[in-house]
Amino acid sequence: MNQFKIIILAILLCLVSGTANAQAFVLEGSWKITFEDKKEFSQSEFNDSSWESLTDLKWSDDHKTTANRTLWIRKKVIIPSSLKSEFEKTGLLTLSMGKVLQSDDTYLNGKLIGSTGSGDTYRNYLVAKEDILWDTENIIALRVSHWGAFKISKIPTFTAAAPSNFFVYKSTIKNGDVKGTIQNKELEYQLEITNKSPKKIDGFLLADFYNFQGTKIHSSQKNIVLGVGENPIVFPYKSASPFLKVVYTLSVPSFDYTSQWNAEYGYESIIYKSALPVVQYKASQKYIPADLNKIAIDGWLGDRLKANTEQRLQKVDEEALLAGFINRPGNHSWIGEHVGKFLEAACNAYDNKATPELKNQIDRTAQQLIGAQLEDGYLGTYDMDSHWTSWDVWSHRYDLMGLLRYYELSGFKPALASSEKIGDLLMQTFGTEKGQKDIVKAGGHVGMAATCILESMTELYRFSGNKKYLEYCYGLVKSFDNPGGPRIITTLDAEGRVDKVANAKAYEMMSNFLGIVKLYRLTNDNQFLKPIETAWNDIVKSRLYITGTTSSFEHFQDDHVLPGSHKDNMGEGCVTTTWVQLNYQLFCITGEMKYLDELERSIYNHLTGAENPQTGGVSYYTPLVGKKPFRTVITCCMSSVPRGIAMIPLFGNGKINNNPAFLLYQPGTYSTVVNKNKIAFTTTGDFLKDGKVTITVDSKSKVQFPVEFRKPYWASDFSIQINGQKQIIAQKQTTSIERVWKKGDKIEISFIMPIIVLDGGKSYPNQIALQRGPQVLAYDQRLNNDFDFNAITINTANIELKPANYSLPKNWVGTEKFQLKANSEKTSKSIILVPYADASQTGGIISTWLKKQNN
16 A cells, blocks of 8 residues: 555656656756755755745846856656666667756756756756666756856756767877878878767768868778777878868767767968958058067066967967867857957967967968858857857857958968858848848847957958948948847947946947947048047046956946956956957057057056966956956956957057157067168167166168157156257157167167055045056065955055065066055054066965055
C-alpha cells in the first residue's frame, strides 16, 4: 500500500513539475527566485522555501545601470525512470534551455553541468545517467548574471543529446606553428574530435582546402572511428598558397549527422603601400596631424606607447578574436567587436613604429578575418537564425573600422572589397523599403548600438568614393527619429543635455557622435556640427571627471554627479577612448586648444591610467577611489583602451593653419615639410620633472615660416627663448613665431607647474585633489605602508608638494613621486603622492580625493 502511494505521488509531482514523453521531459511549472548571491544556493540540501515564486522564466526592472547583478532560480523535479530510454540513442541527455539572458552557471543536484557567458548562445548542457536521481527529487539551480533583465527563451527540457552537443572540435597544425607561414611546407593539418558520449561512433571526415580567393585546391577523406575521448585526425598537405582555409566535414550515418568545422592558417606578407582616401573632407581642417611615421615620442608618454604595443597589442589572443568568425557562433554576444578594434590600434602603432612582429600579426589577423566572410558579405559571429540581432551590427561597425584602417596602411585591396561587401549588405538589410529591417530595432540602448554604424559608413565612403554610402549615411541620421529611436540630434537641439538623450548610455551615444561629426566633415553641413558642440559643452561643464573621462555605470549621470569609487563603475575604458576620439575630431576641425586641453587631460590621466604598463592589463572601470582592477581577459575595454593610447602620436605634433605646431612638449622627434623643404625638430628634456624642454631645428637650407607653440592651460611663467633671445608671448593659448629657421636653431621653453587644487564638488564635498602640470596626483596605499587614506586630512592653506626621496617598487613604470605634508589624528604626517596614471600598478588601493582639514 505504501509503495502504491509513493508511485501515485511521483506521478502527481511529474504532472506539476515536468512532462515526460517519448522524446523529452519538459520542466513545466513555477520556479523559485532570489536576488541574493550565496554559494550554497547550488546545493541540493539548501532550503529555498522562503524564496519568491517565479511563474514565467523572465524578470526585469527599470534601474538605469549596466552593473553586473546576480539572481538565482531553483526548481525541484522528480525525473521518471522512463526517461532512461533516451540514453539509448546517443548515451547522454542534455538539459536544453534555449538562450539565457545574460550568463549562467547551471547545477544539477549540486553538480555544475554547464556555464555560458553569452546571452545569445543556446544552452545544451550534457547530463549523464548517474547525474540524475531517478523517480525521486532532483534540484536544478541556475546562477544568472544580468543587467536588469533576465529571460530563458525555452522551457528547460531534458532530451537525448544530439551529436552537436557531445562532439567538440579543435584544429591545429601538428608539426608546425599555427601563427607561422605555411607556403611550400610539408605540414600535418589536424582536427581533434572529442567524443563526450560513452559510445564508439563510426563516420568519415572530409577535409577541403581553399586558398584566399576561395578556390578549392585540395581535398582528402578518411573513414574514422571516434572512440570515447580525444580523436586526432591528420591530413598531410604541402600548400602552394600562403593562406589556407580548411573546411572539415564530419558525417555520422548512424545519427544522420553532418557538421562542418573551419580552420584558417597562414597569410601573405604583403609590401605596404598606403592608400589615400578617395574623398576629401569638405569642412575646413585647421589641425593636420603629423604623419605617424614622422613622429617619435619618448619620455613618459613614449614608455606608455611602448608598453601598449609590447605588453598589450603583441600579446593579444588572436585565436580568441577570430574564433567566432571562423566557426560561428562566437562565445560571446560582442566577441565580434574585438578584432576590428585590435586592427585599428595595431595599424596605428605599426605606422608610428614599425616592427616585423607587429606587421606579421596585423597581416595574419586581417587576412584571416577576410577569409571568414560569407559570400553575401556577412562578417559577424552569429548563427544564421540570429543574424542582425543583439550586437551584430555593432560588430560589423568595428569590422569596417579595422579593415579600412588596414587598407589605408597597406593598400591591400581585398580589405576594401571586403568592406564594400559589408556596406552593401547593410544597405540591403536595413532601410525603409519593403522587406528591409529597421536599424533602430537591431541594436540595444534605444538603437544607438546599431545606428553608430554611421561612422564606419562615412569611412567607407571616404575610401571607396561611392556616393551611395554617403546617401545611406543621411538615412542613418534620419533613423534616429524612427519610432522608438534615440532622437539624438533632436534631443540635443531641444534639451542641450546628453543625459536626456535616449537612455543616456555614454559609449554608444558618443560612438554616434563620431559618425555625426565625420558626416559634418564630409558635407560641411552645420546641422551636424552644432549638436555635437552642444554635447561637448554639456559633458565638459557637468559630466566630466578631473581625469578626463565620463560616465558612471556606463551612463551619463545628472549634473555634477561624479561618483568615483570602485563601486560606481566610473570611467569605462570604452567611454574614455571614445571621448578622446571625439575631441580629436573636433580639434582637427577647429584647431581650438580647448579640445587639445581635454585630449591632454585624458591621455595623461584616465586613458593611460586604465592600462597597467607592467603587464598590459586593462581596467574596465578605472576608479578615482579604490583599486584599479587590471585584467588581461578579452573585454570591450581591453580592446578599446589600446586604441586610445595608439592615437596619442596623432596630436603630439602637427600643423595648425599649415604651420608646424608644438602641443604636448613630449621628448622625441617630429619631421615635416614646409614650403617644399624638409624640416626636423628634436625635443629633449622632461618637463614633467622641471618644466623645461629644448627643441633643436634641423634643415638643409634656411626657411622662413611660422611655428605655433601652445601655452598649456595649467602653466605659468611660460617662456620661449630662441638662440638665447627671449620671445614675446601672446596672451592667447598659442604663440606664433615666424622667422628664418636654420639648422642648429635652439628653442628653449620653460614654465612653472603650480599645484592646482581641485574641489570635490557635489560627489566629494569637503575633499580636494591635487593636479601638477597635466597630471592629477593620487595617494597609493601600497606606497604609504598601507595607511588608510580616510585617516588623512590636508591643510589647504599650506600645501607644499616636494619631490620625494623615496624608492618606488621594483619594475614600477614612472619616476615621478612627491611628498606632501598631511595630518592624521592631529599629528603631522608626510605622505607620498604619484601621478594617478601610475598609481595602483602594483595593486594598491588609491584615492585622488583627500579630506580637507578643518581649520
